[in-house]
Amino acid sequence: MRGGARGTAASEAEEASGKARVTVPRTAAGEATLFRRQSSLVPQRSIAGRSLVMVIAIMTFLACLAAGAAHLVAGAVNDWTSSIQSEMTIEVRPMPGRDIESDVAAAAEAARKTTGISGVKVYTRAESEALLQPWVGTGLDVTDLPIPRMITLSQEPKARPDTADLSRRLAAIGPAASLDDHRAFISRLSTMANALIVVAVGIVALVLAASALAVGFATRSAVALNHEVVEVLHLVGADDNFVAREFQRRFFALGIEGGALGAAAAAICYFIAGILSTKFASSAAADQMEAVFGSFQFGALGYAIIAMVAMTVAYSTSVVSRMTVKRRLRTMA
């Protein structure tokens, strides 16, 4: 019914406008020149886009550094644990009234008979004294010192030696021999490493929360600045979801931009650190670093973690902006 209004009132409209009818090009080329991509309904200049992108980029960079550090620590601990777990040690202490050499031989024999043990290395008296050199220096006569003797045991790959049986056999030899399977040390190491990882994950969470707060503030400010636009959109029939989606789209783009920038910066940092650690691998400082942090192997998993942090930042930016807009619209209503 109303469609006919235009035909009927066309002359009226032209008269009202005082202008001649304009012919719109209908060709594909004409359409292409006339109609550009739809503009965003939220004016881009009304959002502090550059500043927000920088804030998101910095936050993502910090979060990626923390997540990367957690990944490195986890990798180093894994290296330590696997190398420590593949070895055990028998300590034979000199005791009055006992022949330490026969105790050592008996302990080594007991170890050889234990299933899962692939190698037994007995440290001689001379080798044991040599182990003390870094602490007591050379030239000191340690012949009279009661130096304990060590036997290192190598495990067969993927085997679980019967340590209880070995402990029983050693106890049968006498009180001088004892088994150390490094369990207490591994436990302390795991606890420390897990604490470091929890701290790193906590830092990532805090940085993401701070980023979300910044996005929330920016969104509230954008909604306030675009109050007029929001009202017009409502009056022409937009619902809250539509309005929220428009803001969300804009903030998601900013989140992707900031997240990508921050993640790229962090990835470059880890890449350069990897190159430097390789270049200075033979130096004393690098040895010390490697002793603490293990070999600097960031690997594909490390870069994947960085990408995941960036995606989480972009996604959380989008979700936070949508939630903030919807809450603001409910308040405005």
Place this chain on the structure above:
Amino acid sequence: MNDARDSAPMIRFEHVGMRYGVGPEILRDLTFAIAPCSFQFLTGPSGAGKSTLLKLIMLSLRPTRGVIEMYGSDVARMSETELTMVRRKTGVVFQEFRLLDHLTTFENVALPMRVQGRAEASYRPEVVELLQWVGLGDRMHVLPPVLSGGEKQRAAIARALIAKPEFLIADEPTGNVDPTLARRLLRLFVELHRLGTAIIIATHDYSLMEQFEARRMVLGDGRLHIHEAVLEEPQR
């Protein structure tokens, strides 16, 4: 016209009052109905509450007391979705146009279609036709700040009409144009009314009202006085 009056009202106000904050009541005990396909002028002195009444009708404000019914449903009990649906049946021409300055004339006029989630290709010919109809065919890709007052007015009218509303609200639609163009715009509204759209025009311009015999809703001291159109009810 009489057929329209006999049918169920499109909008019904019952003892509606409105105040801002703790201030005095701007509108008092308004009771009236607007029928489908009807035509009315809303007039009254400045500050009488015309804009407030229009905002109540366009669901931009909630009354402090009384009942507003639209299409048979109490507005206070409507869900967000129902309110959106009612707004989509209503076209609004604002006194200050309220075009979005960062969108082109085409995008401004197409806005009601876009918010309904329609693809641009599906409404493009309609919008182009309407822009040509209001004489803005050659101005569709310029931004509103470049348009003259009259062009903005026509773009605002086109935006209000594009979704083929059942009800058109126009707040001082001729306030920014010369008397000749004002007369011609009025004829456009009358034509739309004859084709089935209910129309309410808020205006101060008595000369405009004299050009078309229609129901007059006069606001004064917060109260509404209705003068029915003489031609519509010659026997009363």
